[in-house]
Amino acid sequence: MTSTGRPALVEVTGVEKRFGTTRALRGVDLSIGAGQCLGLVGRNGAGKSTLVSILSGLSEPDAGTVRFDGAPAPRVGDIQRWREWIATVFQHSMIVPHLSVAENVFLGASPHGATPGLVSWAAMRRRTRDIMREWGFDIAPQTPCRELSVEQLQVVEIVRALARGARCVLLDEPTAALERQAVVRLFDRVRQLTEAGVAVLYISHHLEEVFEICQDVAVLRDGELVLAAPTASLGKDDLVAAMVGEVRTPAPPTSVAITEAGTPGTPHDTPSPGESATAASVSTSANTPPGDVVLAVDGLTSDSARGRLSGVSLRVRAGEVVGVTGLLSAGVATLARVVAGAEASTGGVVTLRGRRVPPGRRAAAQRAGIGYIPEDRRAEGFVAQLGVAENITMTITRQLADRLGVLRPRARAAAAAPLASALSLVSSGPGQPVGELSGGNQQKVTVARTLAHHPSLIVAITPTRGVDVASKELLLRSLADVAEESGAGVLLCTDELSDLVICDRVVVFVRGEVFTEFSRPPFDRDELIRATEGLTNPAEGANPAEEAAQ
Numbered sequence: 001m002t003s004t005g006r007p008a009l010v011e012v013t014g015v016e017k018r019f020g021t022t023r024a025l026r027g028v029d030l031s032i033g034a035g036q037c038l039g040l041v042g043r044n045g046a047g048k049s050t051l052v053s054i055l056s057g058l059s060e061p062d063a064g065t066v067r068f069d070g071a072p073a074p075r076v077g078d079i080q081r082w083r084e085w086i087a088t089v090f091q092h093s094m095i096v097p098h099l100s101v102a103e104n105v106f107l108g109a110s111p112h113g114a115t116p117g118l119v120s121w122a123a124m125r126r127r128t129r130d131i132m133r134e135w136g137f138d139i140a141p142q143t144p145c146r147e148l149s150v151e152q153l154q155v156v157e158i159v160r161a162l163a164r165g166a167r168c169v170l171l172d173e174p175t176a177a178l179e180r181q182a183v184v185r186l187f188d189r190v191r192q193l194t195e196a197g198v199a200v201l202y203i204s205h206h207l208e209e210v211f212e213i214c215q216d217v218a219v220l221r222d223g224e225l226v227l228a229a230p231t232a233s234l235g236k237d238d239l240v241a242a243m244v245g246e247v248r249t250p251a252p253p254t255s256v257a258i259t260e261a262g263t264p265g266t267p268h269d270t271p272s273p274g275e276s277a278t279a280a281s282v283s284t285s286a287n288t289p290p291g292d293v294v295l296a297v298d299g300l301t302s303d304s305a306r307g308r309l310s311g312v313s314l315r316v317r318a319g320e321v322v323g324v325t326g327l328l329s330a331g332v333a334t335l336a337r338v339v340a341g342a343e344a345s346t347g348g349v350v351t352l353r354g355r356r357v358p359p360g361r362r363a364a365a366q367r368a369g370i371g372y373i374p375e376d377r378r379a380e381g382f383v384a385q386l387g388v389a390e391n392i393t394m395t396i397t398r399q400l401a402d403r404l405g406v407l408r409p410r411a412r413a414a415a416a417a418p419l420a421s422a423l424s425l426v427s428s429g430p431g432q433p434v435g436e437l438s439g440g441n442q443q444k445v446t447v448a449r450t451l452a453h454h455p456s457l458i459v460a461i462t463p464t465r466g467v468d469v470a471s472k473e474l475l476l477r478s479l480a481d482v483a484e485e486s487g488a489g490v491l492l493c494t495d496e497l498s499d500l501v502i503c504d505r506v507v508v509f510v511r512g513e514v515f516t517e518f519s520r521p522p523f524d525r526d527e528l529i530r531a532t533e534g535l536t537n538p539a540e541g542a543n544p545a546e547e548a549a550q
């Protein structure tokens, strides 16, 4: 039985999982009933994805049982039989890049034609097209997946899970890269599924989403299930308190805020014993008068498949945090990639402290002093096989080496430690390979690596993606702190409006152009949303494009 009296469709009892000395799950009991949408929340490294991997039949618990509808689950590794029960959208893409969209949707479950044993490619494409249409997505079934954007890949994963007709769907952070309209469609679909008796497990760091679609919520903390209750009986603060597991003191006042009617402010936690006290006490940079121009972008154009740019000009001054936001195809990520040298432009000029940055050469941009927190951290943000400290100090090895040019692991660990603790990075030690870390902790490594090399400009694409609510604030504050203390400029390109809390100015892109600028905080969430959709904002006068280029 579930806590709400429904018969359990999926039930885990006493589940334990260890990785070396890490106890990822400690005696977890959890059940999901038919027709129930259960939210699962917890800080980075709490054990959520580990539980998903056990529920998906990919890894075996060290102790405990998994039951489906009262009967023992299939043998681990018997993927076909697990799939009859469970469909999963994993946190890390499981898409095979060289296969087409349709082949990925039906991977391991190809529909057969009239001839037994033969896969019907036509049926596969037709069914994929039907599901896409039903979802309002426009991705051709024959497109090779390597050509798709992060969001399109996620759509393919969700469609794949839904096409299976399984009785339980596990969604591990499915909305991280989805646009608002796509999120609305996803939520409608989740509601349809639960009405049809499907059990859904929904993992998200966006707590408001959990309140919106989950009837019940469970909280994991350090591998232990510490709370399971109907969402209606809880507030956001209760959830955060359960996740953090500490007595919380009121947040120190910050001078900027995203104003948001009826929503509690960003949760704040006290540093845990291992964390540095400075991390929580850093202030935002909004009061610092901006200095000289660090970054000048003039007339930038690009025909990138991820979003075009047509004649973008803007400035970032020393100590200034400039936010750039817009819908996914608006060119925000393209701007970041071009400025960071990760992608070439078709025209225009990028200058850093008066010196022209060669286009499309990441290494040269890095040498010039441009730090970069990329969108796809697994591809560009870290080296999975190398340790935490080695990744964080990768760009400063020369500074850390002794006079003979020898770099000792202890020197690396010492250099990495303050950054790791400022970002509340959870790992078993400085030598742990980053590939073993949880998704949010991998993101923190990417951010720490960029901060370590003291750049003059930090270009970040949605740096808080996948980071838990309590760590989010630490991460944003670290960025603001770098701007304030070292005078670096920050170009914060994001589709998470709550990231903009640390910004001095926010530029909004529509269809590859600067549409408007919000020149001082606080930034009104509704006005920002209206602007990203290309609706003019009566409060902001003047010619926005010209203003942004000043």
Ligand SMILES: Nc1ncnc2c1ncn2[C@@H]1O[C@H](COP(=O)(O)OP(=O)(O)OP(=O)(O)O)[C@@H](O)[C@H]1O
Binding pocket: 019, 020, 022, 023, 024, 042, 043, 044, 045, 046, 047, 048, 049, 050, 051, 091, 426, 427, 428, 436, 437, 438, 439, 440, 441, 466, 468
């Ligand atoms: N293959 C592995 N080897 C070693 N440790 C692992 C491995 N997989 C997970 N862990 C550890 O288990 C713990 C739980 O990780 P998990 O990925 O389940 O966290 P999570 O709750 O999903 O976090 P996030 O919100 O960041 O995604 C972490 O401390 C992680 O480092």
Ligand SMILES: [Mg+2]
Binding pocket: 048, 049, 050, 091, 438, 439, 440
């Ligand atoms: Mg995870």
